[in-house]
Amino acid sequence: MPTKDPAQDLVARDAAVCWHPYTQHGLEDAPLAVTGARGATLTLADGREVLDAISSWWAVLHGHGEPRVAEAMAAQALRLDHVLFAGATHEGAVRLAERLVELSPTGLERVFFSDDGSTAVEVALKIVVQWWQHKQQPGRRVFLALEGAYHGDTFGAMSIGDPDPFFLPFAPLCFEAARAKPDLAAITAKLDELGQRAAGVIIEPLVQGAAGMLMQTPEFLRDLRAVCTERGLPLIADEVMTGFGRTGALFACDVAGIAPDLMCLAKGLTGGATPMSVTLARAEHFDAFLSQDRGDAFFHGHTFTAHPIGCAAALASLDLVLERDVPARLEAIGARIHAHLAAELDPAHTTDLRQRGGIVAFDLVAPATKNSSGEATGYLAGDPAALRRRAIELGVLLRPLGNVLYAMPPACTTDAEADRIAAAMVALASG
Ligand SMILES: Cc1ncc(COP(=O)(O)O)c(C=O)c1O
Structure with a gap:
C-alpha cells in the first residue's frame, strides 16, 4: 500500500x-532516499539536505551535477553514444589517452x-602476468x-x-599473493623469500583507503620504487582513490616524485x-605483446571499454582539474x-589525527566490540551504523571505516561547509 510519504x-x-x-540487510538502517544532488549537497526525499563529506565513495571530485561535465556527456550522447573499442576508435578515447599520458608520471x-x-586493477595484474610470460619467465606470478x-572486489583484486x-x-x-607491512x-624480506616467483608490487600510494586511511610517507614510496627498480619488478600504483588531486598533487606518485610502471585510475577520472577506469602502462609492456601470433595479444576487454560518454566526462573533468587547481x-x-x-x-577519545x-x-x-567470531577489529569494529545515523542527524554524510572517522569532500566544498563537516566529526567523536 503506497503511503503519502514518498x-x-x-x-x-x-x-x-x-x-x-x-x-x-539483517542489521542496518534503511537507506537514505536521495532525490537529487548539487555541489556538495544531497537532497533527501523528506526534504532534508545532507553534506556529502565522502564524495559518494571517493568519486565525486568537483561536486555533484557539475554542469561542464554533465553538458559534455549530454553532447557526446547525441554525437556518438557507444561503439565497440576492438577494431574501432573515436576522438574522445584518443584525446583522453593523449591527455593522461601527458599528465601522468x-x-x-x-x-x-x-x-x-x-x-583497472585486474588489467594491471593480467598485463604483468602475461608480460612475464612473453619475457620467458612464466614462474613470476606472485604479487x-x-x-x-x-584493490577491489573482483577475484584478482x-x-x-x-x-x-x-x-x-x-x-x-x-x-x-604475498603481504607485508608498509x-x-x-x-625486501618477503621479496627475497619469493625470489624468482615475484611478479611485482602493488600499492595504494600514500593513503590506504579501505584499511582506514592509513598514511605512508613520500620517502617510503621513493624507497619502494628503488627496491622495485633494483629487482626489475614492476611497481603498480593503484591510484583509484588517490588520483586527480585527492592527495594535494595530481597523483600521489607526484607527491613522492616517482613514476610507477603501471597506474590504475578510476573514481575521480570522470569527476x-x-x-570509467584506465590502466596506464609503459611502452615496454605494450611492446612485449607485439607479435605475428594472435595468441600473444592481450585478451581482455569489456563491452563498454573506452565508452565515449565516459571519455567526454573525463576530458571535461580533467580541464576543470587544471583550470581550478583542484x-x-x-x-x-x-x-x-x-x-x-x-x-x-x-585526545581522551581520539587518536592519530592525520591529513594528506x-x-x-x-x-x-572506542570500547572493544564483539561479533560472532570474537572481538571485532578493523572495518568491523565499533558501531559505524550509529555514527552514520548521528552524522545524518547533523546534516553530514559520513561513513566511518570501523573506528576510523574520515572526511574526503569534493572540491566545491566551501569553507563554511568544511567547517560544518569538521563540527559534525567533533560531535561524533564526543559521543
Ligand atoms: C584503492 C582502490 N582500488 C580499487 C578500488 C575498487 O574500485 P571500484 O569500487 O570502482 O571497483 C577501490 C575502491 O574503493 C580503491 O579504493
Missing part, C-alpha cells in the same frame, strides 16, 4: 527488490580502458601487496587484497559522474578540517 514509499520498494553493496605511455577500479590492502574481513568467504578461490625491511583546493579544504579537528578533538591533501582521518578510541 521517502517511506521508496525505502519500502527498495526493501522488496534491491540488494545493496557492503550492507548487512613520466614513462607511462599506453592507456588501457575499463570500467571501474577493480577492473606483493601491503597488509590491509584493498580480492586475491591481492587483504582477505580480512571482506574476502574471507572467497579466500579458498583466490590465488596466492616497512621496507619487511618488504565521479559516470563509471589539488590545491582539496588540500586547502583538508587543511581547514584538520585545523578544526586538531583544536577541538578530545583533501583526506582527513582520525581513530576513535
